[in-house]
Amino acid sequence: MAPGLGYDEQGSLANYFLITFITIALVPTTFFTFKSQLQPANVKALTDGLAVPESRQRASREKIFGKQKSKKKGISKKAIFLILGWSAFAFLAHRIHNSEAIENVIYNPFEILGITDSLTEKEIKRSYKKLSLKFHPDKYKLQENETQEDADAKFVEITKAYKALTDDVTRENWQLYGNPDGPQQREDVVAIPKWVIEGKNGSWVLAVYGLVIGGILPWLVGKWWFGTRQYTKDGTTNSTAATFFRRLDEMTSVSDLISILASASEFTSPASEASKKVAKDKKTIKAELGALEEAVRKRATELGLEGQNVDWEETGLGEVMGGRFDSLGNKRAGVLIWGHLLRIQWDSPSVREETAELLLSLPPLLASLLNISLSHHWFSTSLQIMHLQAYLAQATLPTLPNLLQLPHITFEQAQALESKVRSFRSVVGAGNGDRWVRAFNRIEKEKKKALLDEVKVTDNETERNEMDSVAKSWPKLEIVSAKFKVIGEKNIAPSSIVQCAFKLRLSNQTTSAVEPDAKKVEEDSDDEDESEAVKKAKDEALKKKTPLTAYTPYWPENRPLKFWAMIGDIKSDRVIVQPVFIPTIYLGETLSFSLQFQAPPNAGHYTFQATFLSNSVVGSEVRKGMLLIVDEPVAEAESEDDDISDPEEDSLAGQLAQMKGQRVKSSKLAGEDDDSSEEDSSSDEDGPRGKKGNDDSSSDSDSD
Structure with a gap:
């Protein structure tokens, strides 16, 4: 054993270690075991939504498939694991409760000498003399069940406490390290009982270690690995x-x-x-x-x-x-x-x-x-x-x-x-x-x-x-509205992400809700802003409703009524949007639902078919033909007013622009007088040309 390390002499730390890992394994296993045995709330909701009472459907299933045995004869492996696990947990908890508490005493010389910390050095010395005379090995009489070693240790402890209060070096050690002898070597205790590493048990410990690490653990990992490799993500081989x-x-x-x-x-x-x-x-x-x-x-x-x-x-x-x-x-x-x-x-x-x-x-x-x-x-x-x-x-x-x-x-x-x-x-x-x-x-x-x-x-x-x-509760799914759109855009560009937004409604003859106006629903579908209060009210209303369960007496279990949604191209027999289950829809409620896909890369008109069908009811399929119009992307017109100013003619950029035949800005180095004189001379020399310009401008103004 390395310096500063030790084994658990009493075994209390090992008990804490074992009970921690047992709890990690037992709690989730127990929770999921009892959860599967008890009827959850959603299953009760499904039985409440049946058109025929659950007892009648159960009787029909028993007539077709026989009475289904919910429990197998004998005790399952999971039950044995839980019984043994909780028994071990109770045993370890009992041992921890009855074990001695781990002492962590802070060294206090005043307490050893039986004095308060307000005494002076003379009073401390007087108290020490009384105790030393009383507990001196030559004068102290041993009590019953007391040895000479105990008396000697008591006298040494009193002497050390006195030095911690009077000697400067010893007092400094006590104040800095909490011990008058100075810094002590830290000892960490390994949570393994000492009997495990004793020589007589070494061979057995090594045998168990080799069996677990070299045999059982590789076997479990290999079984899990090769078992998962035999199955696909769908659960089939x-x-x-x-x-x-x-x-x-x-x-x-x-x-x-x-x-x-x-x-x-x-x-x-x-x-x-x-x-x-x-x-x-x-x-x-x-x-x-x-x-x-x-x-x-x-x-x-x-x-x-x-x-x-x-x-x-x-x-x-x-x-x-x-x-x-x-x-x-x-x-x-x-x-x-x-x-x-x-x-x-x-x-x-x-x-x-x-x-x-x-x-x-x-x-x-x-x-x-x-x-x-x-x-x-x-x-x-x-x-x-x-x-x-x-x-x-x-x-x-x-x-x-x-x-x-x-x-x-x-x-x-x-x-x-x-x-x-x-x-x-x-x-x-x-x-x-x-x-x-x-x-x-x-x-x-x-x-x-x-x-x-x-x-x-x-x-x-x-x-x-x-x-x-x-017959009255037979579900009927209706497509109230359906349209293609691109968020934030008026038109659908090639290869853009398209949202196919639907408004769906589930009804039957028992539905008392008012039929929604298709035009109004379509107009409201554009308004996606909804207050938190309205959303909260809708959520509370949906919680009070019961999801429907399909009438399936020829299926061994109750089946919640679900609908697939899929978009395809009938002409090419291709799936455009893969089928997904729509969220839970309630009777009389209008459900907003959308599918997302990428638009075709070329502009044109494309005909698709949206299909909704149930996983439990035959003949419930609803289809809707849809036209997707993909427009050519519109190029943005360039602005005539360029925000970047023309370079000056005397600058390097201006000279390069003049070489390319681009516009430049006159140099501002010359004063206003030079500009005006240059303008006058130009007008004198080019009189006819200036007159022609005026004539042109006047003609333009006349024409205007």
Whole structure:
């Protein structure tokens, strides 16, 4: 040990050291663990915004996917860590509480001699003589439990205190260094118990040190490093991203996307944990997969997806049924995805649970597909990928009836009801932006009841009320205004940064807010100045509102209603502005939202399309064609009055200007008399020329 360093004799500093690092690890782990277990406020807000009560939706999900197990059997590794960690924290805290406090005594000779600091030197000397006579080693009688060394140390301490008050050198040392012996060597204590470095424990300490530093730590770092290298920023494996990149193209359809999703390496294993409990060997897995495949094929035939005029390859089912996948796991994933989209009710609880796990693993895969498509700037393919998310949330397909999104209705009933609603389109006034659900919702109550009775939709009053509630709360996004602008400029110049400003409004039949005037909103959009009081009032009003949650009983979890915004060029099938989620929008509220991009490098007229679509509702897409006019940059006119004066003719700059034929200013070195005489002589010599000048000037004045 180096001079000035020592080990913790009592172990109290080591306790502080250990409890600090344990606290750093325990507090965030405990916070996030309990945060995930408790229902946060935003989740409660989502359940409050449901058109159908949460209990009813939960019952529907349990019927489709089975009862979701929120907790696994046994104690998790995180729980064991928290139990052991807090137990160690309590043990160390108890030891710290019972340990002796670290003494940090300031040397005080007056206190040692038992006198005050106001005494004179004679009085100090008198007090010292009394104490020296009392505690002299030759005269002092040892007390009980007292040794001769203690008596000698006491006498030395009294003598040293006396010198600190009477001897000049000793007194100076005490005043400067706090000790009569002068500066002392500083001793820093390492927060390691002394028993750790004792010779008998050295080999064990070295073994543990080598195991941690040379084994466990490199293993953890390597596991983290090689684990992160296997995944992309979207959370998918590199092999999955490579497969997606190879198979995705600009002509990919929704059915092709399903096959590409199923080819992910995440599904290479024969089955999920839920299904492995039932199907343990490959032969059993193949038999179960064959039964699932046959059920999908039968359901597709019932819905008209398989027929004489429909090719399996064109529908995307042929790839699943034809066995073009590399593994049984990928083929099984494709069958389960199609089974979900065709709304097949599986009898096996393990298959239901496996379907729920499969669906919840799809969002990062879809995000990876979307990013690959956007890297190629494919507009139509990106739209297909975003549409697929809504199809998966609602368990439907583009060719299936839109009214399947309503509760308690079958495919046959939705198809029949849609044909009936078609005859009411002129009555309900369904415009180009409306979809079947909103068109159905606008039918009068009595006619709607007659239609439901005619197509034999459920006659249960509660279920019909839920259907009506979902239809009334069906979201409708409106583009109130949209325009291109460049901040601080009237025109849009080539390659300038363009802001596409939108005014959006979300409504449904239950919205009681007044429809905004589009012209007024567009005029108000230019006025960006808003007082802090108004902004604060708006923020407080928004806090009291509830964000909407999409009605998605065929998705394992609640889904907040979100809308993408994207700008593209249909003619070239290129993405101009990549899709982003717009901020949370509330019913009846007008939301200001903008997208930013760089204008084309050449002047001209460009037609773009702004597209808004939901991630959870099918048929909610809103499009708006927009014309971007890029003007040629206007050159600023040069000012005729130059601020820089002409150089004098006698200066070097003036001589250079004369050589270039530029204007110069007459020299001011000569006096006024010289100027006037020069002017007179000039007028005398050049009389006719001066007269001509006058004549010209007079003629000019006459003409004026």
